[in-house]
Amino acid sequence: MGRDRVDEIETALQDAIFEGRYADGERLDETRLAARFGVSRTPVREALRRLSAAGLVQQQVNRGSFVRQPGPLDLYEMFQVMAQLEGFCAELASERVTPETIAELRGLNEACAAAAQAGDVDGYYGANESLHQRIYRESGNEFLAENCRALQKRLRPYRRTQLRTPGRLEQSLAEHAQVIEAMAARQPQRASALLRDHVSVQGERFHRLMSHWRTREQGAPA
Numbered sequence: 001m002g003r004d005r006v007d008e009i010e011t012a013l014q015d016a017i018f019e020g021r022y023a024d025g026e027r028l029d030e031t032r033l034a035a036r037f038g039v040s041r042t043p044v045r046e047a048l049r050r051l052s053a054a055g056l057v058q059q060q061v062n063r064g065s066f067v068r069q070p071g072p073l074d075l076y077e078m079f080q081v082m083a084q085l086e087g088f089c090a091e092l093a094s095e096r097v098t099p100e101t102i103a104e105l106r107g108l109n110e111a112c113a114a115a116a117q118a119g120d121v122d123g124y125y126g127a128n129e130s131l132h133q134r135i136y137r138e139s140g141n142e143f144l145a146e147n148c149r150a151l152q153k154r155l156r157p158y159r160r161t162q163l164r165t166p167g168r169l170e171q172s173l174a175e176h177a178q179v180i181e182a183m184a185a186r187q188p189q190r191a192s193a194l195l196r197d198h199v200s201v202q203g204e205r206f207h208r209l210m211s212h213w214r215t216r217e218q219g220a221p222a
Contacts (some may be wrong), residue, residue, distance in 0.1 A: 009047040011087065011153075016159035017056050017067055024069035048102055075102050078155055085148050086132065087196035091181060093138035094188035101138055102184045105131060111178045116169040124169055125160045131176060135183075135195070162201065163192045172198070 013033075017020055033044045048065045051057040055074075058066045070078070093101075108131040115123035132152065149191035152159075162170055175198040182191035 002197075005039060006043045006046045006050075008144060009033070009039070009043055012052050013038075013047060013051060014056060015157060016155070018085065020069075022067045022069075024067055026067045027063075028065045028067065030064070053152075056154075065068050075155075075158060078151065079158075079199065080157060082148075083196045083199040085144065085151065086135070086199050087192040088149060089139040089141075089144060090135050090183065090195040091188040091192035092136050092144075094183045094186055094191045096140055097138055097183050097186070101134070102180065105134055105180045105183070108134060109173065109180065112169075112176065113173055116173060117157075119164050121157070121160070121169070124172075125156075125163060128163075128172065128176075129156075135179075162204075168207075 013028070022028070029047060030041045030044050030048070034041045048057055048059065052059045052065065056068055056070070058068045060066065071078060102139035106111060108127055112124050112131065115121075115127055124198065129152065133145075133149065136148045153199065165177055176196065178190055179194045
């Protein structure tokens with residue numbers, strides 16, 4: 001069973017769940033999914049197992065797998081944890097970062113800037129994702145980095161959506177620059193606080209995110 005194929009199926013189903021193409025509680029039929037993806041039921045079953053571990057699917061003995069749409073509280077809690085994990089990455093990375101890595105991070109933020117100037121939100125998110133993952137690696141703690149990548153993947157549609165709110169791309173760019181400069185100055189506590197604030201969705205920002213997400217769900221195909 002190819003791991004890449006399982007990853008592909010998992011990502012496709014994850015996006016479909018987040019985008020509202022499956023209703024909360026809807027049954028995911030393994031046979032139909034296998035036909036859709038042109039595979040046997042084995043990689044589909046593995047993808048569903050992963051989604052169950054991530055809390056997006058509920059598997060019931062002798063009944064099958066059912067969609068579990070995350071609610072506002074679920075999302076808020078996930079973003080809280082994501083902010084703390086990434087802040088810890090920035091703290092650890094600031095204590096060991098090299099000039100070469102700082103240059104790489106600045107280059108990734110320049111790629112974000114180019115995408116923002118072009119109005120390319122998906123391109124921005126791709127460069128943004130790489131920038132964050134580079135900070136994870138620089139933490140030197142692979143267990144921490146692995147958990148950050150897993151949660152980043154789970155929150156990807158939501159983080160991508162909040163970039164579409166007016167002015168958010170420019171704000172995000174400025175926040176990246178502040179984090180990078182704090183790391184370059186070897187200020188671990190400042191870098192940690194800045195990255196936590198960057199990732200957090202609190203108050204008005206969270207309400208805007210949920211408003212945009214509900215709008216997308218209402219416009220999603222049945």
